[in-house]
Amino acid sequence: MFRYSKLLYCLICFLSIIISCDKNIEYEPYKDQYKRIDSIVSDYYSDSEIQDFKNKNPMLMNDSIQYPHVFYLEYNLVDIISFETNKNDFLLKSELGFYNKEKDLIIQNDTIFDFDPDYWMTIPFEGSTESNDNVIGELEYGGKFFHDKEKDSLNQWARYWETKKYHNWKMQEYPFDVQKIKFEIISDLDTSMVRLKESKQFKASFSKELSLQEGFEIESIDFKEKFRESTYTVEDEFGKERKDILSVGQFTINVKRSGFSLFIKLFLGAILSLILSISVFYIPKEEFDAKAQISVGAIFAAVGNKYFVDSNTISNVLTVADIINNSVIFLVIFNVFIMIAQRSTRIKWTWLESEKNAVKFSVLTMTIITITILIMYL
Numbered sequence: 001m002f003r004y005s006k007l008l009y010c011l012i013c014f015l016s017i018i019i020s021c022d023k024n025i026e027y028e029p030y031k032d033q034y035k036r037i038d039s040i041v042s043d044y045y046s047d048s049e050i051q052d053f054k055n056k057n058p059m060l061m062n063d064s065i066q067y068p069h070v071f072y073l074e075y076n077l078v079d080i081i082s083f084e085t086n087k088n089d090f091l092l093k094s095e096l097g098f099y100n101k102e103k104d105l106i107i108q109n110d111t112i113f114d115f116d117p118d119y120w121m122t123i124p125f126e127g128s129t130e131s132n133d134n135v136i137g138e139l140e141y142g143g144k145f146f147h148d149k150e151k152d153s154l155n156q157w158a159r160y161w162e163t164k165k166y167h168n169w170k171m172q173e174y175p176f177d178v179q180k181i182k183f184e185i186i187s188d189l190d191t192s193m194v195r196l197k198e199s200k201q202f203k204a205s206f207s208k209e210l211s212l213q214e215g216f217e218i219e220s221i222d223f224k225e226k227f228r229e230s231t232y233t234v235e236d237e238f239g240k241e242r243k244d245i246l247s248v249g250q251f252t253i254n255v256k257r258s259g260f261s262l263f264i265k266l267f268l269g270a271i272l273s274l275i276l277s278i279s280v281f282y283i284p285k286e287e288f289d290a291k292a293q294i295s296v297g298a299i300f301a302a303v304g305n306k307y308f309v310d311s312n313t314i315s316n317v318l319t320v321a322d323i324i325n326n327s328v329i330f331l332v333i334f335n336v337f338i339m340i341a342q343r344s345t346r347i348k349w350t351w352l353e354s355e356k357n358a359v360k361f362s363v364l365t366m367t368i369i370t371i372t373i374l375i376m377y378l
Contacts, residue, residue, distance in 0.1 A: 068192055071117060072099040072199040075183065075221065075251045077206035078160075083255070084213060085169065085313050092165050094183055098157040099199055117157055120194060122186045135162035171315030175262050176373075178219060181253040187246050191227065196249035198223035204251055212255070215262055219254040226250050263374075266312075266321060269305030270328040273298045277332040278362050280339055281355040288343055295336045302329045320373060327369050331362050 074097035081091040098117045117139070137160030171177060187194040198204070204221035212218075230244035277298035280291040306325040313319070338358045341347040352358050 068195045070100060070195045070197055071121075071187075071249075072197055072201075073097065073185065073223070073249050073251075074099070074199045074202035075204040075223075077204075077210070077218070077221065077253060079207060079209075079211050080181070080253075080255075081211045083167070083216065085174075086311075088169075089164060089166050092161075092163055092181065092183065094161045094163075096159055096161070096185065097199070097202065098155075098159075099202075100155050117159075120188050121196075122188055123161055123163075124184060124186065134164065135160075137161070169313075169315060171313055171319050172317055174313060174315065174319040174321050175257055175266055176320060177257065179255045181255060183251040183253065185249045186228065187248070189246070190230075190244040191247050194247060195225070196247045197225060198249070206253075215258050216255055217258060219256045222252045222254065224250050224252070266309050267305070267324055267328075269308065270302055270325055273301035273305065274328050274331055274362065274366060276301065277335045278359055280335065281358050285342060291339055295332075295339060298332045299329070299336070302332045324369070324373065327366065331366055335362055 076095040076097075078093035078095055079091075081093070083090040098121075123136075140158045165181070167179065167181065169179065185196060187196055204223060206218050206221060210218070226248040228246045228248050230246050232244050233241050276294060280294050280298075283291050283294070302325070306322075306329065309321050309325060313321075335358070338349065338352050338361075341349045342353050342358075352361065
């Protein structure tokens with residue numbers, strides 16, 4: 001009997017060791033993370049506050065927390081002010097909702113960790129918080145971004161930003177360009193701790209009463225999680241030094257120009273100058289002075305239209321608008337050469353000396369250029 005009792009005792013000890021090892025294995029992946037939390041939390045909580053909370057909430061001591069802690073974001077574009085092609089700065093008004101399904105407070109290894117987004121996320125902006133160009137609202141726990149039906153399953157916060165931003169205009173495809181405005185929020189903790197993702201329930205939206213100039217409209221708002229290396233160096237669980245990798249939630253506001261009406265507005269002068277240039281082929285060859293005067297007028301009209309289009313942009317690159325205007329100027333000047341060839345006895349352009357063929361050449365060339373551009377960019 002004694003032998004069986006001893007055997008049972010050994011079996012119980014063996015099972016106790018296995019259970020103890022299992023517990024260590026369960027928390028081992030997060031051991032280094034909690035060490036890092038300790039150094040951060042100590043700036044916000046005193047030892048007495050931590051102990052007091054533990055005494056009042058003994059049941060939370062055994063909670064198992066899954067990492068990384070995910071914040072789901074809902075973006076709302078409130079307004080865009082002074083977003084103009086010939087300016088680099090504008091005012092962006094935004095609202096952002098934060099949601100998560102985790103507990104607010106985490107207790108492990110004698111540590112309380114508060115995942116309030118007010119502490120652990122940063123919005124980059126130009127200037128200082130004291131500037132009149134930047135207004136940062138208080139973190140709210142209700143209001144527009146508080147979804148009542150979700151209140152039992154989600155922690156919910158919201159914040160308002162009004163910031164001055166600078167935009168590098170990408171004008172290669174002007175006037176069919178889509179400008180991308182970036183709104184970013186950056187986690188201050190490593191991706192092993194915090195990740196930022198777009199809310200699947202509450203997609204990005206924008207106000208219907210935006211102050212965008214007429215001719216601009218919001219095409220869409222896209223989200224992408226990016227990753228950025230921090231300047232801080234930490235030690236991983238193997239004792240190797242590395243830099244924190246931060247999660248960046250990037251909302252991209254795609255602003256496009258209105259379609260065909262803008263094309264007509266910008267290039268009506270160029271189209272009319274080309275028509276004027278083509279009209280000289282319907283004037284009798286004997287009226288060379290009249291043909292010459294109309295051709296000169298067409299050249300001035302084409303060049304003037306190019307100046308008008310250029311004055312609306314600040315770009316130094318070759319744009320689609322430049323290609324169209326330059327094509328018109330080329331055709332207008334080429335029509336002048338055709339007219340001179342028809343008059344001269346030294347130049348023999350047999351096919352183009354026919355008035356009808358000259359008209360066909362100009363119209364067909366410009367039609368091909370215009371249709372190709374419209375297919376590519378509209």
